[in-house]
Amino acid sequence: MPELRKDYVTDTWVVFSAARAQRPGAFRGGKSTTDPEKCPFCYGHEHRTPPEVLAYRKDGVPDGPGWWIRCVPNKYPALQVEGEVQRRVSQLFHSVNGVGAHEIIVETPEHEHHLSMQSEFQVQEIITAYKQRYLDLIRDKRFKYILIFKNHGERAGASISHPHSQLIATPIVPRRIMEEVNALNRFYESTGGSCLYCEIVETELEEEKRIVTENESFVCLSPYAARFPFETWILPKAHEMAFEDIADDERTPFARILKDTLGRMFGILDDPPFNYYIHTAPCDRKETKYHWHLEITPRLTETAGFERGTGFYINPVMPEDAAAILRERVKLSDKPS
């Protein structure tokens, strides 16, 4: 059984999972799986994954080919789906046993197909699968938070190159989410009822210089204090607490802006490794103020001792420059300095 442990001093939690040590590419220098013959996510290899929990297919049988989206439990899960959540506190040692869910959303049967090159329909189907798996798992009261995320490229932590996203449900609400929730609650109280993310959207649309692109429902911007070069956020313009409430007619504009943004990065930054993740409200929505969004962080620089020791980040690219480059689709090297 995996185990979550809290640092003696700070609210940092660590998931200890022996299963993760077994997967290919667990340690640096280990190779990620790029050969289609060995790929567990290609047609005809469905038996190489645990049995599917969801698939979109017209014909055919479960765990056979014919699907265009397929969701399966992770073969090397960070957390384990069986068991009850038990907290232990003894002296300095706080732990929670590693109950949770860890799933894979295979985004396409095509072994090499960058998300930005998928059809708009396919990206919408990926979003629908995210939502459907989320709504299934949120019914499990053991789970306090569900994170949907994607790792693209070996240096962004992807151990398999075939396009896929992941979902991890955790038995505690992560600190980054709690920090946001607490800040949003404080802002709500101090302003008599305003949403901090609504304020960000409005202010940034007025300021213009950090906006990458927008459509009728979403805005894509380079945040004022971007931690990483070309970090960008996609936010709904209207106040929407949770991703899983996304309306059917919002999936098209969300798919369009996600595909567009990743396409700009692909072209300008030459297919950079990146992570994205969806920040939504905690599972227990009682009295929670939130405004969901998606954060994309390309991996163009290394963090080092200064960042680890302080919690600061060093970013050599101003977000206003990053936004201009992404907006105008100019190569970094073409930009007059």
Next chain:
Amino acid sequence: MPELRKDYVTDTWVVFSAARAQRPGAFRGGKSTTDPEKCPFCYGHEHRTPPEVLAYRKDGVPDGPGWWIRCVPNKYPALQVEGEVQRRVSQLFHSVNGVGAHEIIVETPEHEHHLSMQSEFQVQEIITAYKQRYLDLIRDKRFKYILIFKNHGERAGASISHPHSQLIATPIVPRRIMEEVNALNRFYESTGGSCLYCEIVETELEEEKRIVTENESFVCLSPYAARFPFETWILPKAHEMAFEDIADDERTPFARILKDTLGRMFGILDDPPFNYYIHTAPCDRKETKYHWHLEITPRLTETAGFERGTGFYINPVMPEDAAAILRERVKLSDKPS
């Protein structure tokens, strides 16, 4: 002038520094400098760095050869030493101008000489240089925190392979330090005057299983919630608030345990990339409870979307196993599972 910006929502600060974009290896794929002919830290190349601020040499002139330790300003500084600290808050935008110091401590004239292979005398001299630069900079009231750190290996963010450490002085106290200070203050209050780090040292020495090594003054342990495989901390056994107060007769045992620990990692993990950093009290020590220590974090795994999205870490190696392996100097692959 560099600029520090605070995230709209959380207490995350980012240093924007255009100078950092100019250095070799600023972006991934850029190569680090390993050729001794091009190395700015080798004998005879002293003019390739800014003028030295400290050097240990018997004979010879400043900025000439003959030194065994040499400290210089960083040529590509994250923060700039001239100017006054100015805070700006306007709507959602909080910034501080990038006043600070960024220095290099060249640890040896030898181009390839891992810290664990230096003589005990030389490691002591490195520690003395750390202290001396610290004590010089703390007199500058613009600086609120001074971090001493080391990046070893390209994948740990080192852009030059010649052994060196760094020092960055910042105009605000970093969030990681504030989190520790706040937790230590709470523990002090709730226990009527105990130090949380003293408690950690005592408890871990009793439990034994996470101890790597110890000597008369220091203990080296694998922390209970190690974020990274083989993360280890070195702490003074006695309650000592600040690194810069280290007594002359403590430098020898500190040098010995640091050299020993890095030597174990070098042998067992095959010269892994790593970062280490010294956590000491903020410059303004008023009413601060602290207990200095050094944290070593090897870079054996990649963090990915889950870590970035949540602030959790995933560690495939239990600290008890890491401590046993380091203690017994067995190779990971030789360990019975």
